[in-house]
Amino acid sequence: MKYECDMISDLLPLYKDGACSNASKKIIEEHLAECPACGKMLKDMIDSTIDEELVKEKNEVIDSQAKFFKRKSALAGSIVGGIFCVPILVCLIVNLATGAGLTWFFIVLAAMLVAASLIIVPLMMPKNKLFTTMTAFTASVILLLAVCSIYSRGTWFFIAAPATLFGLMMLFAPFIAYNKPVKEHLGNHKGLAIMTAYTATFALMMVCIGLCTTPKAFFPMAFSIALPLVAMAWGMFASIRYLKANALVKIGACFGSAGVCSWLMEGLIESYGAKASSLTGVTYSSNSGFASSITCIGIAALLIILGIIIGLAKGGKKNA
Numbered sequence: 301m302k303y304e305c306d307m308i309s310d311l312l313p314l315y316k317d318g319a320c321s322n323a324s325k326k327i328i329e330e331h332l333a334e335c336p337a338c339g340k341m342l343k344d345m346i347d348s349t350i351d352e353e354l355v356k357e358k359n360e361v362i363d364s365q366a367k368f369f370k371r372k373s374a375l376a377g378s379i380v381g382g383i384f385c386v387p388i389l390v391c392l393i394v395n396l397a398t399g400a401g402l403t404w405f406f407i408v409l410a411a412m413l414v415a416a417s418l419i420i421v422p423l424m425m426p427k428n429k430l431f432t433t434m435t436a437f438t439a440s441v442i443l444l445l446a447v448c449s450i451y452s453r454g455t456w457f458f459i460a461a462p463a464t465l466f467g468l469m470m471l472f473a474p475f476i477a478y479n480k481p482v483k484e485h486l487g488n489h490k491g492l493a494i495m496t497a498y499t500a501t502f503a504l505m506m507v508c509i510g511l512c513t514t515p516k517a518f519f520p521m522a523f524s525i526a527l528p529l530v531a532m533a534w535g536m537f538a539s540i541r542y543l544k545a546n547a548l549v550k551i552g553a554c555f556g557s558a559g560v561c562s563w564l565m566e567g568l569i570e571s572y573g574a575k576a577s578s579l580t581g582v583t584y585s586s587n588s589g590f591a592s593s594i595t596c597i598g599i600a601a602l603l604i605i606l607g608i609i610i611g612l613a614k615g616g617k618k619n620a
């Protein structure tokens with residue numbers, strides 16, 4: 301009997317879930333009719349299952365209530381915050397409309413918004429926390445710059461803001477591209493999107509600085525000298541991301557784009573040399589630059605040839 305009880309107790313969980321065969325079911329039922337110990341075991345099993353279901357149901361109710369209250373408190377917080385904003389907004393409009401400029405109070409306020417973007421935004425956002433926080437932080441920093449620029453009655457905002465945007469983009473773009481809700485839209489082109497964002501904000505910064513600085517003749521020179529630098533970054537990105545070759549060839553291609561682009565840059569600096577010197581009072585010399593470009597191109601050629609030879613040797617081995 302003891303031996304049989306052990307076997308039956310092994311089968312009872314299956315029996316309880318209705319998962320055992322008809323033959324086993326018959327044996328178990330015959331045994332249960334004679335054995336009160338196994339009968340009690342089955343009863344305990346059924347009772348504990350009911351308890352588990354009750355606990356689960358209770359937790360679900362508590363969770364949904366907690367979510368409901370969280371939503372309500374977020375809504376109440378937004379409304380209260382909105383109400384506080386009204387007098388501030390009125391003061392802002394009056395200040396600007398009367399030509400009084402902005403008082404230092406608005407600088408403090410904008411600085412508080414920067415803090416709020418990092419503390420309150422992630423707390424209030426139910427999802428896409430990283431994206432909304434980074435966007436809110438960027439917007440509040442730009443706003444702070446604008447307020448300070450208006451307060452000091454300067455136009456430096458148009459230089460500071462694009463430069464800040466470029467700097468923050470360097471930092472945030474990878475996080476934004478690899479997280480919700482942007483990730484889904486980019487698919488396999490995250491790297492391309494990040495590089496495009498870098499290039500666009502860099503160009504914006506250069507154009508804004510160019511339009512705001514004097515002498516005007518210096519800007520086209522500075523901008524065209526920066527172009528090979530951008531081309532170099534794209535050349536390296538394309539080599540690493542899209543070139544279908546082994547690591548040696550990829551590194552070689554990176555050196556190659558660095559060499560060619562720095563050569564172009566040195567060429568531009570040299571051709572602008574006298575003109576740029578007369579504008580800035582600095583004498584430019586590019587001899588050392590050309591030497592490093594040639595070294596880069598030499599290393600590139602060496603690495604690419606070595607990479608191709610190794611690639612061919614491996615391919616040959618595979619075929620043999």
Ligand SMILES: [Zn+2]
Nearest residue numbers: 305335337338
């Ligand atoms: Zn038994």
